[in-house]
Amino acid sequence: MAKAKQVQLQIDITSDEEWEKFLQRDGLLVVDIYSEWCGPCLAMQGNLKKIKLESGGDFLHLGMARSNNVEALKRFRNKSEPTWMFIAKGQQVGLLFGSNAPELQRMIMDEMVKEKECLEGIRTRPQRLPEENSEQEQATFEKHAKIEQDRERVKVEKAQRQLKDRRIAQAKNILDTMAHLGLIIIFPHAVKKSSDILDEFLPHTGIAISKKERPQLTEEAIEDIEFLSPDKMPEACKHHLCSERALALMLTVDQEMNPGPLDETILKFAYGATKIAPGEPGTPAYSLLKSQVTKKIQEEAEAIKQQQMQAMLELDEGIDQLEEEEVEVEEEAEEEEAEEEQVAEVIDPNEFRRVSSTFSPTAITIEIEDLVEEEVVEEEVDEADLWGLWAPANDLVKSTALKYCFPLITSALILPEPEPAPAHLAIAFEVFKKHDIYKVMDEYESEILAFGFFTSDQPDEAKLIAKTKKQYEKHFTGTNYGEKLVLKVAKRKSDPILAFAQLGPTYMSSNVDTGERDCSHFFPENYEDEDAEIAPLQPRHTTFIEDTIGEDQEEMIFEGVLHGEEEEDLGDLGGEVKTYLQWKMSELISVEDEEEGEEGEGQDKATTPTTINEQAK
Structure with a gap:
């Protein structure tokens, strides 16, 4: 009978249709909003029943709304905090979070008074639909947004620290095995000329090429390589380095000729005293700059052009000589017609002139200029001159670059992914x-x-x-x-x-x-x-609990909890007092367990909290 009465006092709302029907009621509506997996706040039902019967009457309507099934309450889904919404004439007039029984009772009484004043025309009812956020919710939302931003910032900072630590650990792991080796990378446009230019600089430096590889680098690889580097490549250089296969040179250094740090030696060899790109004039890096390589190509093309023009001049001289001989043949033809016909068949001057004209100096000059111009345009960049050579700024950057340039050698040194x-x-x-x-x-x-x-x-x-x-x-x-x-x-x-x-x-x-x-x-x-x-x-709550109940009432409720009585049968404060006494029982039993010196007795008592807790549910 008690349970049937409880159902009548508090309407269960499990659909949009039931929700809309409930909103049509007159008076003050107090709705316990809950999630399906969590359930309504059972600890407060005893208090609500008392308020309904003693003060609210037909003016107070209680409901339990399952937010999973009501669209207007979707913002409360997947939350376990007790939530109470106060509604009058379809408008949200109040909202309370938590299971604070005195606060809920006070708010219900206040809102009933306010609603009666609204009906009498003394007060204006707030205009806010149940599906709209209250001022309290908006303030909470802004507070949580700030907390979320701070958490996200901390998360990003931690991820960056972890990434840096991992990359340093990976670089050091490779460095343990390959610290004695150096590295330079030749950009794609400079690969063909690099051999000749390096041959000019390498002798007598104590630096030798140990291995060569033609890696196809990617933007991700370059980002990883530069992660620990204080100096970054221009964007145009990064893009070009990824466009075609580069040339990676693994180097060894004679320590007797170069007693200083290996990587410093290679930086000085590559760039000069500055030790940074694009390098000083008279260094391999400077000589392999795009502009210098193009200049060298133009110089070589010009030399070829001059050689071919000289060959054409010599050819012209040979043609003039042949024309003189042709005149002599014509004179002899007047005397000997038979011989003239034979000579004409062997050497046709018109055909000779036609063939020779295709090798004219002017035509060849134009063709060479076209080729040179085409090659220069193909290598042209708008923003900056392309580097031709790159050397790592420190040993950690070198280790990372070796990972991408010589994967077959470094594969055994790669750390597993976390x-x-x-x-x-x-x-x-x-x-x-x-x-x-x-x-x-x-x-x-x-x-x-x-x-x-x-x-x-x-x-x-x-x-x-x-x-x-x-x-x-x-x-x-x-x-x-x-x-x-x-x-x-x-x-x-x-x-x-x-x-x-x-x-x-x-x-x-x-x-x-x-x-x-x-x-x-x-x-x-x-x-x-x-x-x-x-x-x-x-x-929390202890002052309220201890000031509200005396020893006699505490003992009575204690016995009720032990015998598994329902919260509504434990009095007006059954829910909160039950929790309080459950805690006291647990702590009391814990103290008794600790005072037992023997392990066997401690094991026997260890089962007691679970038994009492199960009975008290």
Whole structure:
């Protein structure tokens, strides 16, 4: 009978149609908004029933709305914090978060008075639909947005630190084996001329080419190579370096001739005293600049042109001589007609002139100029002169470049990729259950990614109060029964999730996506840092509880909890007092366990908290 009466007093709303029908009621509507996986706030039902029967009557209507099924309440989905919405004439007039019974009672009484004044024309009712954010929600949203920005900034900074640390570790791993080797990279446009130019500079330097490779570099590879370099390539040079295969030269250095650091020796050889690109005049790097290579091509083309013009002049002289001989033949032809015909068949002057005209100096000169001009235009860039040679600024940059230029040699030195964090969930419990939770944590130790003690089980509101069991016990003072123990549990296996679920969590992430978000709030990127912010441990509700009930009533409710009575049967404060006494029972049993000196007796008592907790559910 009691349960039937409860159903009549508090309407269950599970669809849009039921929601719209409920909004048509006159008076003040108080709706407990809950998520399907979490359920309504049962601890408050006793208080609501009393207010309805004693003060509200037909003017107060109570409802429980499942946000998963009501479109107007979609912003409350996947949340476990108790939420109370106050509605009158279809307008949202108030909103309360949390299970604070005195505050809920006060707000219901105040809103009933205000609504009666609105009906009498004394007060104007706020105009805000239930699906719209309240001022409180907007302020909370802005606060959370700021927190999210800070978390994202910390996340990015940590990712950058991890990336840098990983790249340094990788570079050092290669350096351990290849520190005695040097490297230079020749840009694609300079590959053909590099051999001749290096032959001019390498002798008597103590530097020798050990191996050659023709790598096809990518933008990602260049970004990795330059990550630890203080000097960056111009964008035009990066683009050109990726356009075709470059030439990588692995170098050895004679330490007797060059006693200084190997990489410094190669920088000075490549660029001169400046040791930076594009290099000083009279160095290999400067000689391989695009403009210098083009100039050399033009000079060589000009030399070829002069040689061919000289050949054409000599050819012209030969043609003139042949023409003189032709005249002599014509004179002889007048005397001997038979011989003239034979000579005409052997040498036809018109045909000879036609063939010789195709080799004219002018035609050849034009063709050579076209070729030179075409080659120069093909190598032209607008923004900057292309480098021809690159040398690493330090040994770490050299190691990274060796990884991409000589992959067959360095493949055995590549560090394995770090394993990504497994999918995980956030699971929160009342602190008084900590001893039962510790046992499961020990059983599935490898699946517990992080844990901590917080002021709340709401990811957006919770503040850290302790990161370890020892830290919590050390600073634990008074009856702080409202705090939560929150775990970050890997979802690789189902057994640990099921084991924790059986202990009655106050909150559990609905899926791995929500779990990732929840854990980013509970356990941010800097959670392991020693200077992570820890909130001072403050007692919650204890003053209200202890001032409200006396020893006799506490003993009566204590007995009720032990015998599994429903919260509504424990009095007006049944929900909160039940939680308080559950905590006291857990702590009392814990103290008794610690006082037992023998292991056997301790094991017998270890089962007691679970039994009482199960009875008290």
